[in-house]
Amino acid sequence: MSAPSVPQDAGVDRRSFLRRMAALSAAAAAGVPTHALAGEPPASEAFPKVGEAFPGGRSPTSPDLEAFWNAAARAARSRGAHDEAAESLTAWEAGVRLRDGSLRAETLVDACLGRIEALDGVLRAFNTVTGDAALEAARQVDARIASGARPQGLLEGIPLGIKDNVYTAGVRTTANAHMFRDFVPDWDATLVTRLRGAGGIVLGKTQMGPLATTRALTPDGDITTLNAWAPHDPRVSPGGSSSGSATGVAARMVTSAMGTQTGGSITVPASSQGLTGLKPTMGRVSLRGVIPLTYTRDHPGPLARDARDAALLLQAMAGPDPMDPRTLGLPTVPDYLAAATPAGTDADPRIRWPTRLGVPPGWAEGSEPRAARRRAFLESLAAGGVDVVELELPAGWSELSSGTFNAGRLPERSEPFLPWLREDVRLFGVTLSSWIQGLLLSGDEYLKAQRGRLALLRLALDEVFSRCDVVIQGSHLAFDMTGLPLITFPIGFREADEGPTDTGRGSALPEGVILGAPPFGEERLLAVAALWQARSEHHRRRPADPAEAQGALPSRDRGRMGLEEVADLSQ
């Protein structure tokens, strides 16, 4: 497969990126009306462009689909994908089989719906299931293929879950909140339009933390969604707030899903459930039609079974949207599919581009099993050509990415929700505190937090990414605040008999790693994840189904979260 000689992050003009972030911060600080609530087209020239140059002579290209599907077909054969149950396939494996005629879209959708029917009473991954519409869409895909048409879309016939804070035409979009309980948009969010346009089939709306704040709960605090790896133990979090998207993909109810991240809401649930989750650079995927939580930090992205699947979804969703100014003036969308296909051979996969990985001191040291898993991960990447270096985060990093500066996000949620706060604060259920806190932060404090984000971004660009291309992160927070991309994927499992806590004992629980990259470093992140996944099998492990005898626990029996706990954990 051909690929650019350098990934996109190598050509981004970091100065113009910094200016753009400053302008976006200022827009938020000045209360500039956003598209989502103003309902008017934005001024497309409002934000400075991000300069892009390709020092390696690279020119932006469309994805090389033929090369991608040829490589995918070879990989699917070598992995035995034709012998796997339809619902266990990755999206690219299913795509290969739909293309070679060994799988029908209706079979795949029906298998997923069957699992939802059998398991969702226990796992509670979905708010709404649109089974009839999904089956009809699948039959149309099959009819087109039967008539001799080759599948054109990247996601043709692939069952998808959509987080319930994303507009879906004619289907309830509740954000799992009282005030949106009966809200039925009459248009699709831009990202949904693009996923459908790529042939994706929406199976339903996934459970989420109320208003995208924490793990999935009822609006009044009762735990709903369970982690697919520990369905017997509600204390094991499914990760929030894209909880249902993660549980749905992990439990094979849906092939892939999308989520949103303001404070870890893609990377945490993906990491908790053995998935590959990608939070793109701010603006890479349109937010039009996403109920806002924090204008300058909300990021939509995929939760998928591996890096190739994440690349498929991102390729379908990414790009400029005239109705979302955050997406305009950015570098051209690159070929993520090529990035997620390792170089080298099947027997000896290699990193696609020379890449230096920064590792915090002590990250893989120690005698416990977790340290051994981390060392195995680093050693495998090094064997694949990655340059692994120790990197200490610069002074000031922890303060600028602390909860203190993170409080700057709160007024951004209070402002658009003020009409509901005025109507009846009980509409916010157990999440009320963070909306109230947003009203208590003064204007100068909000502005200081915004300036702190720029200082943090500058530290990232000058002090971190001058020394490495991707960096292991213990927390998602700095990258949520600065809008830089993150990826997570499993590097092993904490086995059932392994400590140190009793939570989840008896279950093997996935352990993920979080990697961050400079602006528009999605290709680089996908390339590292794809290399690791070509050299390991952890991402192919699937959780056992919950025992039928467990039945569907009532919500109250799963435990509750209280007002102050939700405030402390709020995204």
Add this chain to the structure above:
Amino acid sequence: VDYEGIAGILPPFPSAGRPVLSPMPQHSPHSEPFVASPTAHPFRVGRADARFDPTDEELDRFIETRLRLAGVDLSVLPEDDPDAPADRVRLFRSARNFLRNTAASLSAYELDSQLFPPMPYPASIHRDPGE
């Protein structure tokens, strides 16, 4: 990759090789404007007025008044009901902690007024890649 320091519109980062945040002496609030230079840190941590330690009642009055000015009425909440999703006791406790800790800590940070300015909207320094 061109890893030169960010220059141009924004001034160079003055902290190279030094901490960007440093706790300041606790003996007095700062009285001089903070100016970063190659020999000074770009930020410093000041402190809010430690002599002022409001009571819970004073903070509750502030919170309620501020919210009422914004049109938000907390009287609809039960006073003290642990089974309710939200009640006044827990909400005010959470809000007081936020003001005493998070807001006060954020307020204490000092940033050089010449660094990291939120730029006017729309930004006036648009530059195309080819320029």
